[in-house]
Amino acid sequence: MDLFSQSWTALRTAVADLPDEDFERPSGCTGWLVRDLVCHLVIDAQDVLITLVTPADTEPTVDAVTYWHLVEPPTGEDPLDALIPRLAAAYGDPGLLRFHLDDVGSAAGRAAELADPTARVSTRDEVLTVGDYLSVYVLEWTLHHLDLIARLPSAAEPPAETLAATRASLERIAGTSFPASFSDKDALLIGTGRRTPTDREKAALGDFAARLPLVLG
Template structure:
């Protein structure tokens, strides 16, 4: 199953169904409005496009797990963190952001992924990995941002069950530990990436993991 295609299609649909007022609502990222992760996704789509057309004649240095930089604890010093809200606000018309992701670069990234040879080695962030591993990493990224978009939109559809499960499995591989089965995939992703604090029951189930599994992905 092509988890990237499933997650990306669902994500484009979720963005396309946002109304102008939704962009001003809080997202699942603390201190961020819904328009901010949409803007982040435009940059993600550009990254997918650029990476897939950047073949490298070298051995892979990372895979879909070691691709991620873990920050423990998060410092908040990533320049992109400060840029995104300003860039999102600068668009002015909410529909422009939706267009850029759903119909423009997001659609182009979807098509590029469909055409890509998964075994091709590509370069990004001074690393080398296969195109397949790069797209697998974006299953995690896309699923997390999908959850961010709909955190306060109860009528919005969740990511597909298959991609939620795949993202959870990736998170557990990154963390090197299993999250208790009592947590749903969505809850495991939100708690495991620090998007919300664990409840008392989740804290008890996580045990020692509660202090060690939290990190930001980027």
């Protein structure tokens, strides 16, 4: 629960601190501007609110690791992915988008703090505990924080604790550890295809390099 709050607070603070002109810059998500990514975060926050009030009375079917599946890289043909830039552009003023994220995001954060981590909820036709569900979003939001600041060198990075936790989650999903020489940030960027490894990094990865990128769905 603490890592969820840390990752979400840090990400929303990073968005709040962005000057308007940065919303038009490319993000680390291929084909999306920063404003598109922020619009996606609004939808993420809505999903958190919806899921936390969707109780389940059956046994969990997944946990924070098995919730994720390794999928093929996106082709850009997903209807929701195509919708996001149109929604983001409709806001016009970055201040409106910033306000909407703060409004809905604050509510999602409060709902998470009030939730029982042992309770079970349903989402994507799966059942998992609230604690596991919020752990899923530690990974989601830490990666998107890196996407947000990909071309904004002066922006604040994710907290060290959430970077480490997200690396550990990605390693459990992959069933393999990244080389100890990799920083948590580099392990995440290289592991998810957000950065191409150098020749030295490829050598350190060994056979694991052939399995990258790890695309989560």
